[in-house]
Amino acid sequence: MISDPASKYPRFSPVPLRDRQWPNAQITKPPIWMSTDLRDGNQSLIDPMSIATKLRFFEELVAIGFKEIEVGFPSASETDFNFVRKLIEESRIPDDVTIEVLTQAREDLIEKTIASVKGAKQVILHVYNPLSPQFRRIVYNTDRAGVKRIAVDATTICKARCAAQPETQWTYQYSPECFSSTEIEFAKDVCDAVVAAWSPAAHEKVILNLPATVEMSTPNTYADQIEWMHRNLAQRENIILSVHPHNDRGTAVAAAELAIMAGADRVEGCLFGNGERTGNVDLVTLALNLYSQGIHPALDFSDIDRVKRLVEECNQLPVHPRHPYAGELVYTAFSGSHQDAIKKGFAVQSTTGFWQVPYLPIDPADVNRSYDAVVRVNSQSGKGGVSYLLQQAEGFELPRKLQMEFSRIVQTVSDNTGKEVSSADIVALFKHEYLEAQIPLQVQGCKYRDSDADCVNIEVSVCNAESGERAVLSGSGNGPVDAAAQAFMDHCGQPLFVVDYHEHAVGAGSNSAAMCYMEVKLGNHTVFGVGRDGNISTAAIKALACALNRARSNGLDINANNATSNSAAMVPDDRSKTA
Numbered sequence: 001m002i003s004d005p006a007s008k009y010p011r012f013s014p015v016p017l018r019d020r021q022w023p024n025a026q027i028t029k030p031p032i033w034m035s036t037d038l039r040d041g042n043q044s045l046i047d048p049m050s051i052a053t054k055l056r057f058f059e060e061l062v063a064i065g066f067k068e069i070e071v072g073f074p075s076a077s078e079t080d081f082n083f084v085r086k087l088i089e090e091s092r093i094p095d096d097v098t099i100e101v102l103t104q105a106r107e108d109l110i111e112k113t114i115a116s117v118k119g120a121k122q123v124i125l126h127v128y129n130p131l132s133p134q135f136r137r138i139v140y141n142t143d144r145a146g147v148k149r150i151a152v153d154a155t156t157i158c159k160a161r162c163a164a165q166p167e168t169q170w171t172y173q174y175s176p177e178c179f180s181s182t183e184i185e186f187a188k189d190v191c192d193a194v195v196a197a198w199s200p201a202a203h204e205k206v207i208l209n210l211p212a213t214v215e216m217s218t219p220n221t222y223a224d225q226i227e228w229m230h231r232n233l234a235q236r237e238n239i240i241l242s243v244h245p246h247n248d249r250g251t252a253v254a255a256a257e258l259a260i261m262a263g264a265d266r267v268e269g270c271l272f273g274n275g276e277r278t279g280n281v282d283l284v285t286l287a288l289n290l291y292s293q294g295i296h297p298a299l300d301f302s303d304i305d306r307v308k309r310l311v312e313e314c315n316q317l318p319v320h321p322r323h324p325y326a327g328e329l330v331y332t333a334f335s336g337s338h339q340d341a342i343k344k345g346f347a348v349q350s351t352t353g354f355w356q357v358p359y360l361p362i363d364p365a366d367v368n369r370s371y372d373a374v375v376r377v378n379s380q381s382g383k384g385g386v387s388y389l390l391q392q393a394e395g396f397e398l399p400r401k402l403q404m405e406f407s408r409i410v411q412t413v414s415d416n417t418g419k420e421v422s423s424a425d426i427v428a429l430f431k432h433e434y435l436e437a438q439i440p441l442q443v444q445g446c447k448y449r450d451s452d453a454d455c456v457n458i459e460v461s462v463c464n465a466e467s468g469e470r471a472v473l474s475g476s477g478n479g480p481v482d483a484a485a486q487a488f489m490d491h492c493g494q495p496l497f498v499v500d501y502h503e504h505a506v507g508a509g510s511n512s513a514a515m516c517y518m519e520v521k522l523g524n525h526t527v528f529g530v531g532r533d534g535n536i537s538t539a540a541i542k543a544l545a546c547a548l549n550r551a552r553s554n555g556l557d558i559n560a561n562n563a564t565s566n567s568a569a570m571v572p573d574d575r576s577k578t579a
């Protein structure tokens with residue numbers, strides 16, 4: 001970098017438009033879309049597409065809903081010429097789709113281009129030449145009159161050649177290449193002259209396409225340029241005003257949107273922003289930006305991954321994982337507060353009414369992306385994401401404090417591995433930490449004896465999973481949980497108090513089970529236990545046993561084999577069997 005860029009890069013001069021109207025405008029309908037994937041996109045590829053690949057892409061563009069498709073530069077390559085012939089000769093162009101072909105403003109190239117589309121029902125013939133001072137001076141060594149003459153002469157030639165092929169319905173398109181860096185009055189002068197040379201019939205319109213061939217200014221400046229042209233062009237009523245923004249500054253989408261607000265009727269671009277250098281404006285983003293504002297773009301991206309796969313295969317270029325609406329990671333939240341808000345958003349989101357899930361501008365389902373992939377967990381994640389995935393995968397509804405406890409366990413794993421923790425990993429961790437925490441105490445069953453409304457007497461059969469010893473623990477209380485707590489307290493020799501518990505069913509019908517999450521105070525320790533069983537009381541008793549086991553594995557001194565006055569001592573396995 002040089003210390004004074006001002007000595008190397010002149011600042012862009014704005015156009016004189018003080019009473020600009022576009023800042024107050026709103027976009028209320030989609031523009032006319034024109035896909036130039038098979039021309040501007042194709043010309044920028046490392047390996048340009050074969051005829052077969054172009055055909056696949058063309059068919060996808062038709063399926064998406066494009067009605068105008070620039071299919072190539074037939075005078076530049078045999079592949080493009082033959083591709084256009086194939087489309088026409090094999091009747092592959094639907095009646096409501098117009099193909100477009102590009103040519104330089106040179107007679108020989110115009111002739112070849114017109115020959116390439118012989119037999120087509122309707123064609124947009126697109127002619128361009130650069131007008132800017134830089135190109136006049138450096139590339140073409142001519143003056144204003146010189147480049148204007150090229151444009152007007154080419155238009156006159158096109159007019160005559162098209163008239164000789166009347167079976168085709170022609171639309172003429174002229175692009176003053178480098179429009180955004182051309183003196184604006186001069187660009188208007190050439191465009192007016194071109195339209196006059198074509199002299200459109202009453203029902204006919206000429207497309208004037210004003211490219212930001214290289215994006216050189218902030219998008220508001222481009223919008224000023226478009227509004228200026230919109231207000232000053234001589235035959236505006238006979239003109240479809242089109243824009244063709246490139247993305248050199250990374251603001252092509254904004255430039256296109258502001259240009260529509262400024263009066264543009266039509267946008268040319270490529271899917272996912274392919275194109276020369278940093279690309280053309282991304283039509284997927286533009287379309288889905290409209291969609292997110294409640295305006296149907298008239299393009300179908302309801303299976304965005306299918307479109308993305310096809311474009312990646314044809315272009316041999318990947319779509320960035322964070323590409324708006326389509327990237328692999330864009331319906332994913334890693335950070336805790338985002339996951340929390342998304343989880344809460346899904347909980348309040350109903351099937352009707354406005355979309356209101358925070359952090360997700362559109363419903364992923366609308367582009368056939370799955371909710372399952374919405375939340376992913378790494379070391380930046382919090383309880384929201386972890387518990388969301390657990391709920392999605394297994395239907396477990398963890399109470400808040402348990403969510404906090406378990407997310408710390410998950411975070412330790414992700415900190416240690418430095419990697420994302422998958423949904424399957426989270427389920428396995430949860431099962432290992434809680435549902436399989438059956439050492440030493442494993443609940444085998446329970447019985448109630450002589451119980452009434454005020455007092456439940458319970459006998460819990462347990463087994464020491466390490467030694468195989470068994471015991472029956474007895475307790476009494478005002479309900480099954482209270483009675484079981486009493487039995488376990490006596491057994492482990494520690495004061496035991498159930499702080500909180502939460503239950504719910506998972507699954508349905510014969511596969512349904514009860515889940516119980518229990519917060520237990522053991523001595524000075526608070527610990528969670530989780531139990532799952534077909535019987536709701538047994539699930540609670542298993543949760544209690546789980547809490548004891550976890551307290552012990554966390555270092556709390558619990559004598560699992562403790563015998564007290566009202567509980568049985570553990571006995572070896574065979575003795576209990578024979579008893």
Ligand SMILES: CC(=O)SCCNC(=O)CCNC(=O)[C@H](O)C(C)(C)COP(=O)(O)OP(=O)(O)OC[C@H]1O[C@@H](n2cnc3c(N)ncnc32)[C@H](O)[C@@H]1OP(=O)(O)O
Nearest residue numbers: 040043073075076104105106128129130139140150177213
């Ligand atoms: C911004 C864009 O993306 S524009 C589209 C760019 N795409 C392409 O160019 C597609 C591939 N192009 C090609 O293969 C070639 O350029 C061809 C086959 C079309 C033409 O090749 P060539 O005849 O060798 O011409 P080339 O493109 O090098 O241009 C040379 C001449 O054409 C003139 N020329 C270039 N562009 C234009 C234009 N748009 N209109 C009129 N004349 C032009 C130049 O002034 C130059 O003239 P000179 O020989 O008198 O100095």
Ligand SMILES: CC(C)C(=O)C(=O)O
Nearest residue numbers: 128175177178211213
């Ligand atoms: C031919 C024109 C429209 C072009 O591709 C450009 O200026 O980028």
